Amino acid sequence: MTTETTETYEHLRAEAAAGRVEEVIVAVPDLQGRLQGSRLSVSHFLDEAAHSGFGACVYLLATDVEMDTGPGYAIDAWNTGFGDFTLHPDPASLRTLPWDPGTALVLADATWPSGAPVDIAPRHILRTQLDRLAQRGLTAYAGTELEFLTFRDSYRQAWESCYHGLEPATRYNVDYALQGLGDLEPLVRRIRREMTRAGLTMETARAEVHPGQYEIVFRYDEAMTTCDNHVLFKNGVKEIAAQEGHAVTFMPKFDEGEGNSCHIHLSLRGTDGSAALADPASHDGMSDLMRHFVAGQLACLADFTLLMAPNINSYKRLQPGAFAPTGIGWGRDNRTCPVRVIGSGHSLRIEHRVPGGDANPYLAVAAAIAAGMHGIENRLPLPAPHASNALADPAVPRLPSTLTEALHRWETSEIAAKVFGDTVVSHYAQAARTELAAFERTVTDWERVRGFERL
Template identity: 75%
Template sequence: MSDDPSPYESPYQRLRAEAAAGKIEEVIVAVPDLQGRLQGSRLSVPYFLDEIAGGAGGFGACVYLLASDVEMDTGPGYAIDAWKTGFGDFLLRPDPATLRTRLPWDEGTALILADAHWPGPDGASPGSPVAVAPRHILRTQLDRLAERGLTALAGTELEFLVFLDTYRAARETRYENLTTATAHNVDYALQGLTDIEPVVRRIRREMGRAGLAMETARGECHPGQYEIVFRYAEAMTTCDNHVFFKNGAKQIAAQEGVSLTFMPKYDAGEGNSCHLHLSLRATDGTPVLADPSAEDGMSALMRHFVAGQLACLPDLTLLMAPNINSYKRLQPGAFAPTGIAWGRDNRTCPIRVVGTGPSLRLEHRVPGGDANPYLALAAAIAAGLHGIDHALELPPPHTDNALTDPSVPRLPRTLTEALHLWETSATAATLFGPEVLTHYAAAARAELAAFESSVTDWERVRGFERL
C-alpha cells in the first residue's frame, strides 16, 4: 500500500518529485515468488518512470522466478518449464498502489511490487496474468468474493527468532550453537529484553516510517523470540505489507550485526507462527460475520464460512504449510495445531473465532513463519467460499484441549501427506484450477527431493559409529 500522504495526484508524481529533489535514486521492482520472497531488480528512476511506469509495457524478468525452490533451482514438473522455454521472460507490471518511497534501511531507494504477465501479441506489452503467481492466486479468490458483494480484511501475526550472531557467522557454523538474543522465555515480559531491544526497536521504528502501522509488539516464549503485529487491512495490502516486512526486517538485522529467522521450527523449542486473522465486509463496509440476534453472535454466512475451513483444511494445508520444516512445528506438544476443529477463543484449535460485533473474525493458526501469505489467505478465502456455496453446517465448538483430544481429526502430519491430499483433491482442483494444482505440487516435490537427497546431522550422530 502506498505510503503517500501528500497532495501529489499519483504515487508516480511523488516519486518523480522526490527524485528531482535528490531523495530517490533507484526503484526496486519486485515480485513475490512461490516462497513469498521478493525477487526483482533495481532500476534508475528515469528509466522506471519513462520506460516502465510511463508506458503500457512492463519490466522483463526470467520466468524461473515463479518456478523455483528455496535454492533457486528449477526443473520439469512445474506449470512453467523454464528449461523447455529457453529461460525466457515474463513482464512485471508494477502496481502503483504498492509504491513505497521510504525504505529507511536503504536510503535513496523506493520499492514497488509488480504482477507477472505473459507478453502480449507484440511481445512488449503485458498480456494475460501468470496464473500461478501468488498475487494473482489471491486476487482470483478476492474477485470471487467481490462477485458475492464481499471484501476481505486480514491481518498476519509473524513471530521470529533473533540471534546475536551475524548471518555470516551463523552460516559458517551451519546455524548451530547460536546465541539467542534473550536468555529465556520472555512471553509478555518487560524485563530480560536488553539484548534484543536494539534491533527490534529499530525494526518497529523503521517499519512505521515506511508506512506500516504497528499495533503491538512483545517478547515470546522461545529464547530470542519476538512478535510484531501490524494493523489489519484489505487482504492484498496485508500480504504486500507482510512480504515487505520480512524482507526489511532481515536487512535491518544484518545491518545491526545480528540475524533473525522466521523458519517454523528452529529447534525443539517453540516454533514461529504466522496466525492469520480474517473477516468479511460487504462492499459498502458493513460487517457481515456478526448477528446480534443469534445465540452465538455469528451470522449464518459466518457459520458456513467457518465450516468451509474445517471441510477444506486437509486438502489445502499445503498452501499454508509448504515446507518440510512446516510440519516439525505442527507436532503434538508444540502448542501449534494438530487437529481439525474450531472453538471460541480456543488457542488449541486451528480455527479460533475471536472478537464480538464488528470485530468478530476467525484466526487461522496453521500457517508458520514460512507461509506465503498470498497463498495462505487465498486458501482460507477459498475454503470459506466453499462453505458458503455449499451451505455447510458448522459443528459445535470445541471447548477443551483439541491438541490432546483423540477424537479430533488429524491435520496432515508431513509434507508428503499434505501433497497427496492436495493433488488428489477434487475440491482443490475446483477452487484453484489444474494449473495451480500441478505447479504447487511440483514445488512440494522439489522440497521433498532436496530433503531426501541430503545427509543430515541427525543421521551422522545416529549412524557414524553405531551402524
C-alpha cells in the same frame, strides 16, 4: 492511468528531483513469498517500466528455495529458453525503504507477452479469490502475526558455523516480559520504527517464549495490502538485522523449542462496509454466512494444508505438545484449535493458526478465503465448537502431519482443482515434490549422530 496512480508517480518524481529517491526496486513475490526483482533508475522506471512493465525471467516463479528450476513446474524454463514475462508495477504498493536510503520499492504482477496474467503467481492466486468474494458483494480484511527468532551472531557467522551454537538475543523465556530484553530491544526497536516509517501501522509488539523470539503485530487491512506489507516486513527485518550484525529466522522450527507461527486473522465485510460475519440478533453473534464460512475452513483444511505449510520444516511445528494445531476443529477463543473465532461486530473474525513463519501469505490467505467460499456456496453446517483442549481429543480429525501427506491431499483434492485450477494444483505440487526430493538426498546431523559410531 487513474488520477491516484498519476499522483503517486508525480510524488515519486518530486522525491527524485529533491534527491531523496535515486532507485526503484520492482519486485515480484515468488513461490516462497520472497521478493525477487531488479533496481531501476527513477527516470527509467517513470518513463518506461511504470507504464509498459519490466521484463524478468520466467523461472522466478518456478524455483525452490535454492533458486533451482527444472521440469515438472507449469513454467518449464529450460524447455522454453528461459524467456521473460513482464512485471507490471502496482502503484498502490509503492513506498520508500527507511533501511535502504534513496530507494523505493514497488510490487508487481506478472503477465505473459499476450497480456494474460501468470496464473500461478501468488499475487494472482489471491486476487482470483478476492474477485470471487467481490462477486458476492464481499471484501476480505486480514492481519498476519509473524514471529521470528533473533541471534547475536551475524548471518555470515551463522552460515560459517552451519547454524550450530548460535547465541539467542535473550537467554530464557521472556514471553510478555518487560525485563531481560537488553540484547534484543535495540534491534527490534529499529525494526518497529522503520516499519512504521515504511507505512505499516504497528499495533503491538512483545517478546515470545523461545529465547530470542519476538512478535510485531500490524493493523489489519484489505487482504492484498496486508500480504504486501507481510512480504515487505520479512524482507526488511532480514536487511535491518544484517545491518546490525544480527541474524533472524522465520523458519517454523529452528530447534526443539517453541516454533515461529504466522497466525492469520481474516474477516469479511460487505462492499458497503457492513460486518458480514456478525449478527447481533443471533445467540452467538455469528451470522449464517459466518457459520458456513467457518465450516468451509474445516472441510478444506486438510486439502489446503500445503498452501499454509509448504515445507518439510513446517510439519516439525505442527506436532503434539508444540502449541500448534494437529487436529481439525474450531472453538470460540480456543487457541488449541486451528480455527479460533474471536471478536464481535466488525471485529468478529477467524484466527487461522496453522501457518508458520515460512508461509507465503498470498497463498495462505487465498486458501482460507477459498475454503470459506466453499462453505458458503455449499451452505455447509457448522459442527459444535471445542470448549476444551482440541489437541487432546482422539476423535478430532487430524491435519496432515508431513509434507508427503499434505501433498497427497492437495494433488487428489477435487475442491482444490475446482477453486484453484489444475495448473495451480500441479505447479505447487511440483514445488512440494522438489522440496521432498532435496531433503531425501541430504544426509542430516541427526543421521550422523545416530549412525556414525553405533551403526
